[in-house]
Amino acid sequence: MTAELIKLTAAEIAAKIASGEVTAVQVTEAHLARIEAVDEKVNAFLHVDREGALAQARAVDDKRARGEKLGPLAGVPLALKDIFTTKGIPTTVGSKILEGWIPPYDATLTQRLKAADVVILGKTNMDEFAMGSSTENSAYGPTGNPWDLTKIPGGSGGGSSAALAAYEAPLAIGTDTGGSIRQPAAVTGTVGVKPTYGAVSRYGMVAFSSSLDQGGPCARTVLDAALLHEAIAGHDPLDSTSIDAPVPPVVEAARNGDVKGMRIGIVKQFRGEGYQAGVLQRFDESVELLKELGAEVVEVDCPSFDLALAAYYLIAPSECSSNLARFDAMRYGLRVGDDGTKSAEDVTALTREAGFGDEVKRRVILGTYALSSGYYDAYYGSAQKVRTLITRDFEKAFGEGGVDVLISPTTPTTAFPIGERADDPMAMYLADLCTIPTNLAGNAAMSLPCGLAPEDGMPVGLQIIAPAMADDRLYRVGAAVEAAFTARWGHPLLEEAPSL
């Protein structure tokens, strides 16, 4: 039974628990057993909360026994990226500097998951402070891609995507600052959504780059992602940038996949040098599929997108240099060198030296420089202007261009071997080439599987991009594509992954 339970989708699990076919405890135990069996190899989890998960599951079973109505995800296990605070459960953000820190409060997202009776299995591995595209920047060792453990699972949310692909959890939470939900989804053959900026509360989500960070759902199917999206989205008075408007009807859209009569734009800029042949091949097939399904496909020019990567690597480091200043050894986390002879300043410096990894230091230094007086206008100021231009490119495409959604490959290549780009930051940064413009403009995007690259047999992701607050379009298009591909392949793509 365990083997069957872990392959189920979230929607199926919820239905079986609601009908009494299985208990939430059985489901949770099955996933805990799976984690026990495979996570030594995968390293998706930084912390497994066995007792907490079982207690949550028991509460769901009790609720059902009392005849109370269960929510659409009640009893479904979930892997939570270790960037959200969890009261009483360690939260490290993949960094040594927070080793041993037990948050005294739950993130709004954590609270919402608990309120929806979702069972939180534990916290997943990530690039330190969400800075990276491979999860190699975690202070707690890299995570393996379940398709090929010698390859990266994407990043920063590689732990969450790997947990899904390894059937350790049917649902996961990620955060997307430049692609950290979508790129891991693409390279692991799973589904990941970056909702519109402000759709999901950032309260309790440890900040990397405040104006870009956005939490979102990760799953193995489009419908599961929609169910999770609905559970976590919505206005939060504790987050000033949270949108005070109804959540778009994402679940309804996921249940009614259809692209007939839609106008879909292909971004001209997302092609060319650096794109793997197999990725482009699968992308082109997706375009053909969409046409077959009745969509009109047009090419769209977004010239400012060429500047996106440069702008991103000024804005994100600038904000992070300020956001990470609080890690000073005074109130929480690591403290190094406090031997009674050193000043507070020295202890702060020694702690940050020891507690931050290279990539974090690189970005803090970069951002500190970009914000410094005399350079601000040239760097941070210019980057903000580029941001406006990128937003205009999107507005033009969705406005006068009349397209409903844009599509592109999620990432230029499939998963690369662990270690290959570790010493080449620029090569690493290119993994987010197609995902970054959406973060800069604040609109919504999804990645879902569109096949395996012939040359390496690794999954390829299709990115769908929608205007802000039109997140439902992602699910409408995504569900149609998913259904058509699944029918063509005869099974979900993930079933082609080798067993662990």
Added chain:
Amino acid sequence: MTTIDLVSYEDALASYDPVMGLEVHVELGTRTKMFCGCSTELGAEPNSQTCPTCLGLPGSLPVVNAIGVESAVKIGLALHCEIAEWCRFARKNYFYPDMPKNFQTSQYDEPIAFNGYLDVQLEDGEVFRVEIERAHMEEDTGKSTHVGGATGRIHGASHSLLDYNRAGIPLIEIVTKPIEGAGERAPEVAKAYVAELRELIKALGVSEARMEMGQMRCDVNLSLRPNGTEKFGTRSETKNVNSLRSVERAARFEIMRHAAVLSSGGTIVQETRHFHEEDGSTTAGRIKDNAEDYRYFPEPDLVPVAPAREWVEELRKGLPELPRVRRNRLREEWGVSEHDMQSILNAGAVDLIVATIEAGADAASARKWWMGELARRANEAGTDLAALEITPVQVARVCALVAEGSLNDKLARQVIEGVLAGEGDPDAVVAARGLAVVSDDSALGTAVDEAIAANAGIADKIRAGKVAAAGALVGAVMKATRGQADAARVRELILERLGVEG
């Protein structure tokens, strides 16, 4: 401590023209902090009024306190400032252990209020206009206590204690434009400005602005330029000058110090300076070179503040009368001199007198009691007038009792003493202590007869026409009645008994 050369104040002003800039931080009296829901109550257990946001815990986010914004707009309007239609918070980045996020959420190039002025009145009545550059919103830091050193400063301390209760309390920073043309009166203008600003803040009801509690803190920036020149000299920034008197002294000291340095051919170093209450001097703090870079950028965790015009106009309409205008009006209504008005102001008696008059007393009586007997008692007790256990209504009742003849001044003082001692309202004290003036003839008659009998010699003189001698007998009766007799009636009775026309 190295001795500092000074030139005399007069000599300094003979050669140099002072230019000042005043930066005042006001802690708002909001119930909760600027960006979280924590209490702002003073005096609580260290770190008991904190939450993830004001401790800067990972993941926490700020939310703007609407009352804080409203207070800022009110202050801006009262200072005749323009109110920004759209402005943002900014992060001021620097490391300091008492700053939880290692950036202060403040405002940079988009202050909520800018371009205003405040007219201040000097003691002789002259009005000086101080131009306001800006007023912006920000948050306070925590408080460090350095332990183990001799001076309480960080230097030499063995360790430091951090209390974050103050972290996140709303502050409004009010910055003047360079104050020029004050000449020798510069220190007086500085003091009058801070005093006027304090009155204004209190009148707006946005803060108690108690300088001794740190609710209002002042930095005095000062430079000198040779008389007749335009270009500003290098300034010093004297930090945390926290009483009106100190503001004046700090400005005066810096004028004399700068003049000494400049006239001996030296140059002023741009630096912060510490003010010393004991002797009114300043000593060097940090050198402020251009290396100090706060890397300001717009706060991405907060949305812009865009005060609606209609709302701003509503707030403008609701502004109270400005303190200076009100003071001048009251001075005329009460018929007192500038000097007396200044004393009333210094004693913190203006509002108490106004309330006493509103409760029915005449202006002269209200002023007499508050500035006389009550001021004396407050002084003895070492407290403020307002802290005395007597209300304006009670004082007004005492005035009424005196006016109707039920009390004389001596008895009234006893009534006040009773009220202050917690014996109840004036009427209750009168009843309990039996303090009513005795003017009843039968009761007084006996005392008068006894006084005449005991002072036969004086009585004879009065009978012989020496009416002035009656005073001695009145005194005897008053003594015998422990002051409760109506002295005028006693005199009448004495003359009547002795058959003399008054």
